[in-house]
Amino acid sequence: MLTTVNEPIPNPLQSQPDFAIPPDLEAEIDELITHYPVRRSASMMVLHAIQERFGWLSQEAIEWTARKLELQPINIYELVTFYPMFRQHPMGRYQIKVCRTLSCALRGAHGLYRHFCEKLGLDPSKHGPQTTKDGRFSIEFVECLAACGTAPVLMVNDDLHENVTAEKADQILEDCR
C-alpha cells in the first residue's frame, strides 16, 4: 500500500527576507547581459556579481536572477549546486581556501590546514566549509588553485597567498583581525 506523505518537502534554499538589488548592482548586471547574444549565458556572471555583493546566494537571489534572465528558478538553482564556488549559505567575512591537491599536499597542505583549524577552534577532520562562531573566518579545503610551483598555496577572499608556512599563516590571520 502506498503511504501518502503529508509533510512538504523541505526547501533546500535559505531565505533572505531583506534581499533587494541596489540600483548600481542592477546596472552592472544589465551591462553584463549585453555581453551575450543569449540572455541565459549571463547566468554565471550575474550570480558572481550578486555573490560578490552579498557573500552568498539566497532563495530570493536565485529567483531574482531567474526572473531577470527570463528563466525558471531551477535553471539557476542547478548552477548554484553544480559549481563549487557558489554559496547557498552566508560565509565568514574572510574565506580561507586551502589547496589540498597533490603538489600542495606534497609540500604540507594538510599540516597547514590543521594549523588554521587549531588557531580558529575548528575541526580539521570535518568535511566541507566551516565558519567560526563570530562569523569572521570560513575555512575549507579546495581543489587545485593553479599555483603549484609555489605550494602550499591558499586564497583569502580574492587574494592568493603562496609558499605559506605556519608563521605566514599566523600573519594572515593577524592581518584579517
Next chain:
Amino acid sequence: MPSEYRLILKHADEPGYTPDIDCYLRHGGYETLKKALSLPPKELPDGRTMSGPEQIREEVKISGLRGRGGAGFSCGLKWSFVDRKSGKPIYLICNADESEPGTFKDRQIIHKDPHQLLEGMIIACYANDVHLAYIYIRGEMPQGAKLLNKALQEARERNVLGKNILGSGYDLEIYVHRGAGAYICGEETGLIESLEGKRAYPRIKPPYFPAVLGLYMCPTIVNNVETLCNIKHIVAMGGAEFARLGTPRNTGTRVVSLSGHVKRPGYYEIEVGKVTIGELIYDPAFGGGLPDGRKLKAVIPGGSSAKVFKAGEKFKLKRQVEGKEVEQEVDMLDLPYDFDSLIQAGSMSGSSAIIVLDDSTDIVEALANISEFYAHESCGQCTPCREGSLWMAKALHRLTHGEGRAQDADYLIRIADNIPGGRTICAFGEACSWPVQSFVAKFKDEFIAKGAADEERRAKAAAQKAEPAAAATTS
C-alpha cells in the same frame, strides 16, 4: 647545456615590465596585429587569390603548432575543421580554465602579459572571421579576470579592439566570462555548455564537434591561452621560422610547470623536445635536483591525469638517426620533453606540468589525493565515470585510513579498466583512470603491502578481542 628559451614569457619577468598597454606598446606590442590586418591578398600560381586571413591560417598550419592545453592536437587542423559555409557566426573562446593539477603556466601569461594573449587572440579571430569572442577564465583567478578586463578596456581605447580595428574595417568584441570552480569546464564542450549558462556537461561527439556545432550551435574554436599567444609569434616570424624552434612535429616552445619535490619549482619555457625530463628535474637552470638526501621515486609528466613514470623505468623509442628509423632504449629521465616521445613511452605531456615525487612520498597517499580530486570533479553525467571515480576514491580512502585489503590493488585496476575506452562522453573517464592504472601497475607491491598490513592488524585486534571471551567460556 640545456637552457630556457623564452618566447611567450620573454618579457614577463623583466624588471619594470608591467601588464598595462603602454608597457606592451613600448615592447613592440600590437605591431604584429597591424601586420596581420594589412596583409594584402596573395596571387597563387594556379590563379586563385589568397586573402589575408587565409594566409594567416596557412602560416599556422605550416608552423606545426600543437594545442598547449593538453591534447596536443594540431591547431592548424583544428581551424581547418571550422564550418565556414554555414552562414552562422563563428565564435572563438580562449580556454583559460587552467585546472589540471600541476599546471600554472596560463596564470603567468594572464597576470604578467595579458596583452600578448589579447593580441594573439585578436589575430586568431581575424584569421577565422570571428566577431565575438570570450575568454573563459577559471573562477579561482579573480585577479586575473580583473587584469584581463582592464587590458580589454585599454585595448578598446587604443582601437586594437572594438569597431573598425585600426581602420581596417574589421570589428571584434571580446568579453571575459568567469567559471566557478568546476574542473570539467576545461573540456571544450563542457566549457561551451558552461558559457551558455548551463551545468558543464560535456557534449557527445559526434555530432557536437565545436568546429561545426559549438557555442549556440554555431561553429566555434576553443584554444588554450598559450596556443593563442603562439599565434602572434607565428604571424610575426612566419610559420616556417616558427617550425624551426623545437623539434620536427613538436615545434615551438612550451612553458613547463614544475612542482613537487624539487629545489626550484616554477615555470620554465623550453624549446619543445630540446630538454629532457631529467634535465628539467636536475639541471641547475631548471629544477636544480631533489631536496638534499632524497632520491627520485616517480614523475608525473603531464598534469595529474598523465600516467606516472617510475624512477629507473626504460622505454623503447623509435628515433630518426641519420635518416633511418632505429629503436633505442631510453631511460625515463632521458626522454625528450615533447608530445610524441611521451606518447611513445605510454604517457603524455598533457598540459606540460611535471610533478616530482621523491622517496619520502607514500605512493598510495599520492594516488588517493589524485583520485579524490577526480571523484570531486566528475560532472556526474556518465555512470562509469561518476561511479568509478567515486569507488576508486573510496577504496583509496580506506587504504590510507587503516581499513585496506590486500586485494584492493586488483579491485582498483578492475574499476579503472572499466571506465575509459568510449564508455564515457568525454576524456575525463581516461583522465581519472590513467593515474590509477599506472600507479597500481608500477607500484603494485606497495599497494598490496599496505592492504595486507591493515588486514593483519585487524585480524590481530579481532583475535585479541576473541581471546578473553574464549577464556571466560572455558573457565
